[in-house]
Amino acid sequence: METCSEDAAWDIAFSSLRVGYGEHVVLDEITARLPSGKISVILGGSGCGKSTLLRHIIGLSRPMRGTIQIAGADLFGLSSRDFRRLRRQMGVLFQDGALLGAMTVAENVALPLSEHLGLSRELVRREALRVLKMVELEAFADFYPHQLSGGMRKRAGLARAIITNPRILLCDEPTSGLDPVTAARMDALLLSLHAQFPAMTIVSVSHDLMSLERIADYVLVLKDGLLHFAGDLASLKASDDPYLAMFLSREAGTRLGDFSESMDARVATALADWFRA
Numbered sequence: 001m002e003t004c005s006e007d008a009a010w011d012i013a014f015s016s017l018r019v020g021y022g023e024h025v026v027l028d029e030i031t032a033r034l035p036s037g038k039i040s041v042i043l044g045g046s047g048c049g050k051s052t053l054l055r056h057i058i059g060l061s062r063p064m065r066g067t068i069q070i071a072g073a074d075l076f077g078l079s080s081r082d083f084r085r086l087r088r089q090m091g092v093l094f095q096d097g098a099l100l101g102a103m104t105v106a107e108n109v110a111l112p113l114s115e116h117l118g119l120s121r122e123l124v125r126r127e128a129l130r131v132l133k134m135v136e137l138e139a140f141a142d143f144y145p146h147q148l149s150g151g152m153r154k155r156a157g158l159a160r161a162i163i164t165n166p167r168i169l170l171c172d173e174p175t176s177g178l179d180p181v182t183a184a185r186m187d188a189l190l191l192s193l194h195a196q197f198p199a200m201t202i203v204s205v206s207h208d209l210m211s212l213e214r215i216a217d218y219v220l221v222l223k224d225g226l227l228h229f230a231g232d233l234a235s236l237k238a239s240d241d242p243y244l245a246m247f248l249s250r251e252a253g254t255r256l257g258d259f260s261e262s263m264d265a266r267v268a269t270a271l272a273d274w275f276r277a
């Protein structure tokens with residue numbers, strides 16, 4: 001299997017970024033760099049703008065101001081051809097897996113290959129089975145999404161996100177709504193991907209603190225529309241900032257925020273946009 005090239009730095013840099021909807025600013029003054037070849041976790045309470053930031057990283061929405069640079073290229077300054085080329089280097093796991101109900105698991109997983117015209121059906125099937133095997137769903141290739149559990153759907157979504165061997169993998173709440181054992185299994189999968197493809201930049205959006213501790217190299221914490229913290233996991237845990245201490249406190253429980261699945265409908269729309277674009 002092709003791996004990410006070791007020479008290019010596939011980091012994601014935000015500079016004075018302001019994002020929102022219409023007039024409504026969701027996040028402002030975001031300046032940070034998600035390091036190449038690491039697992040970064042974007043953390044914050046429900047509704048703070050995590051999925052919004054993700055939408056912008058994958059180019060589905062334009063920032064109100066500021067820039068997003070990916071591997072040194074200004075995402076919104078690219079020609080549409082270069083933009084598409086860059087976007088092909090990104091795999092996305094949407095919040096609920098965002099599988100299309102009328103297609104089998106294997107067909108869903110193979111969707112990102114559909115823009116590579118001329119691939120034989122056999123090759124497409126083989127590639128789908130290859131990634132389904134990585135997420136331990138090979139036996140479910142010909143099932144339909146409604147026949148899978150929530151955790152299996154997320155794993156199928158992950159298989160679809162990695163089928164093009166992306167340099168950047170973005171995951172929106174890969175463990176939300178999963179029981180602790182299934183959540184741990186999802187994290188183990190991300191860690192094993194990270195071990196197999198050390199140059200891949202992985203960004204996970206989460207409010208699952210157990211997951212954070214298991215997978216994060218680097219962390220961004222969003223609060224009140226601003227970047228509250230950016231740094232490695234050790235400095236996050238060592239911080240004496242009262243909000244972070246509260247956020248990370250064991251007494252507060254292991255998960256924060258409510259499990260808003262309200263994004264699901266929106267990510268499904270986003271997914272449709274994504275494949276149409």
Ligand SMILES: Nc1ncnc2c1ncn2[C@@H]1O[C@H](COP(=O)(O)OP(=O)(O)OP(=O)(O)O)[C@@H](O)[C@H]1O
Binds near residue numbers: 263
């Ligand atoms: N398509 C949209 N149009 C208008 N406002 C939106 C849209 N999507 C999100 N918002 C608003 O943007 C803000 C941030 O939402 P977002 O979904 O990014 O938060 P989140 O941190 O991902 O939340 P959660 O943890 O619940 O998934 C919220 O106030 C939300 O209502």
Ligand SMILES: [Mg+2]
Binds near residue numbers: 050
């Ligand atoms: Mg969200």
